[in-house]
Amino acid sequence: MTKILSCGTIMVDILAVEMEKIAEPGEVVYLDREIETKIGGHPIDVGIDLVKLGINPRKIEVLAAIGQGVFGAYVKKLIENYEISTSFLQQVEKRDTGKNVILELKGEDRRFHIDPGANWYLDPEWVKKIIRESSFNIFSVRPGYSGIDRDLREIFEEVKKKNAFLFLDIMEPHPKRPHLFLLPELHFVDAVHCNEKEAMINTGKNDPEKAVKELLNQGAKVIFLTKGKNGAEIITEDFRISQPGFQKVKAIDATGCGDAFCAGVIYKLAEYNQFEDVRKLSEENLKELLVFAQATGASAVTQPGCVEGVSMQTVDEILNQEKREIIKKTIIKKM
Numbered sequence: 001m002t003k004i005l006s007c008g009t010i011m012v013d014i015l016a017v018e019m020e021k022i023a024e025p026g027e028v029v030y031l032d033r034e035i036e037t038k039i040g041g042h043p044i045d046v047g048i049d050l051v052k053l054g055i056n057p058r059k060i061e062v063l064a065a066i067g068q069g070v071f072g073a074y075v076k077k078l079i080e081n082y083e084i085s086t087s088f089l090q091q092v093e094k095r096d097t098g099k100n101v102i103l104e105l106k107g108e109d110r111r112f113h114i115d116p117g118a119n120w121y122l123d124p125e126w127v128k129k130i131i132r133e134s135s136f137n138i139f140s141v142r143p144g145y146s147g148i149d150r151d152l153r154e155i156f157e158e159v160k161k162k163n164a165f166l167f168l169d170i171m172e173p174h175p176k177r178p179h180l181f182l183l184p185e186l187h188f189v190d191a192v193h194c195n196e197k198e199a200m201i202n203t204g205k206n207d208p209e210k211a212v213k214e215l216l217n218q219g220a221k222v223i224f225l226t227k228g229k230n231g232a233e234i235i236t237e238d239f240r241i242s243q244p245g246f247q248k249v250k251a252i253d254a255t256g257c258g259d260a261f262c263a264g265v266i267y268k269l270a271e272y273n274q275f276e277d278v279r280k281l282s283e284e285n286l287k288e289l290l291v292f293a294q295a296t297g298a299s300a301v302t303q304p305g306c307v308e309g310v311s312m313q314t315v316d317e318i319l320n321q322e323k324r325e326i327i328k329k330t331i332i333k334k335m
Helices: 040-052 072-081 117-121 126-133 149-162 183-188 196-203 208-217 257-272 283-302 310-328
Strands: 002-006 011-020 034-039 058-068 091-092 098-103 109-116 139-143 165-170 191-195 223-226 232-235 239-243 329-335
Touching: 002 040, 002 126, 011 208, 034 040, 034 165, 040 058, 040 072, 040 139, 040 165, 040 257, 040 310, 058 072, 058 117, 058 191, 091 098, 098 117, 117 239, 126 149, 149 165, 149 183, 183 283, 191 196, 191 257, 196 208, 196 223, 196 232, 196 310, 223 283, 232 283, 239 283, 257 283, 283 310
Parallel strands: 002 058, 002 139, 011 098, 058 091, 139 165, 165 191, 191 223
Antiparallel strands: 011 034, 098 109, 223 232, 232 239, 239 329
């Protein structure tokens, strides 16, 4: 039975999207859309997205830290609403839950304003203990501004002792984290997900291709590189699969689409029962996996918030519109 342990940061997202303008100092701007409060963060986004795709919530565990007070209670209640266990949520005393103020002007990318909050205090020893005592096939993790960041080697070693698939989602890390802190640990990882900007920031390269090459040189076995509407790629030392993106999806809010893409990858790995090496999948399965992950990511942009737009029905509708053409235009290049 497939079990997924998803670890990292949990946030409460405060969203103001499709704004006509951002207020000048001292100015009041009345918004046409309401300001919304949503749950966010890699482990819970992935967990909820998988439930909304049809995975049994009992097969999903979320490993993260929340604070005391109203936001921590809000997060816990929302997770319970999806029937996902909250037994692996560490409650940090005298700290608030992490928060992210997201501002989005019409026609522009999102602006993030992150307060890590309780995420700073996610206890690495507690995380390692849970890994040792748990049974799981896939470990999905995003570090960057959490208490586990400086202990990734030991945490990854514990994951690999379980013979689990280690899926690393990389992001722009907090300035207090050591420069290029993820690179030495990539040889533990079975697959990496990032976009082009994240690849460059985490390798110190000023070109996406150089960044991808550096990730491979540092030990990344498989890279899932997402490019928004420009599509996505699966990149290894031996081959590169490039797909165009979905063009007919009306984007409302791109928050959470990367996590939804990761959920799509995990869903397909579970379907294929492949927890060892993505590179062993057939070319046809890899193309199907990539287009499904893209459609799952695209579904997230159809509603404000990280998880609200994701459902199997929406994913199927997106696939029915453009999948055939995208598969037809998929390019596989041997390296």
